[in-house]
Amino acid sequence: ETGVTQTPRHLVMGMTNKKSLKCEQHLGHNAMYWYKQSAKKPLELMFVYSLEERVENNSVPSRFSPECPNSSHLFLHLHTLQPEDSALYLCASSQDLRGPNYEQYFGPGTRLTVT
Amino acid sequence: LAKTTQPISMDSYEGQEVNITCSHNNIATNDYITWYQQFPSQGPRFIIQGYKTKVTNEVASLFIPADRKSSTLSLPRVSLSDTAVYYCLVVGHRSNDYKLSFGAGTTVTVRA
Numbered sequence: 521e522t523g524v525t526q527t528p529r530h531l532v533m534g535m536t537n538k539k540s541l542k543c544e545q546h547l548g549h550n551a552m553y554w555y556k557q558s559a560k561k562p563l564e565l566m567f568v569y570s571l572e573e574r575v576e577n578n579s580v581p582s583r584f585s586p587e588c589p590n591s592s593h594l595f596l597h598l599h600t601l602q603p604e605d606s607a608l609y610l611c612a613s614s615q616d617l618r619g620p621n622y623e624q625y626f627g628p629g630t631r632l633t634v635t
Numbered sequence: 636l637a638k639t640t641q642p643i644s645m646d647s648y649e650g651q652e653v654n655i656t657c658s659h660n661n662i663a664t665n666d667y668i669t670w671y672q673q674f675p676s677q678g679p680r681f682i683i684q685g686y687k688t689k690v691t692n693e694v695a696s697l698f699i700p701a702d703r704k705s706s707t708l709s710l711p712r713v714s715l716s717d718t719a720v721y722y723c724l725v726v727g728h729r730s731n732d733y734k735l736s737f738g739a740g741t742t743v744t745v746r747a
Binding site: 522524562565568576622623624625626628629631 | 669676677678679680681684726734735736737738739740
């Protein structure tokens, strides 16, 4: 248990659906991250938030829309996804964005399948 | 971000010591070496971090030579549950250092 929870753990959605992934951290951290991990590929950083402000949007298609309403919660809104978007979506948090406290704590991930 | 190179895979047996060496030739003065572990279908987990010489915790040891161009993660007496992907990262304090570059990692398979 890392202190970062993600729901749902598994999600199957059609290409015309709209769904949201939720992440919550119970660590009092100031920075939160979304990563995508496709099969046999390294983790790809998607979005970074620091103190609820987005500081990174790593050329992610607009069908992925992040939301950070407060420092403990992070959402990833999904709409009109493609089959190639099927992957493990990981949320992480760290005490600070940079500096000595940047160790990232990851959630268990949401396994997304787009049909 | 300093580029890292590590073996794609390593096989071991229960009770053995596993050493994974990572090369990071262009490491900067302020950079730290950090290792993460990832089990299948889970998020990575921080294992250990060091700057120079040797760091040891309850999970692993990290050896860093004086030139800091490489580092070795040592897992003592591995068990089947240590089968995982191990990532070597170089992390610093520069403006974009929150961008952890995980790479392909080293897949360690422990056999009975």
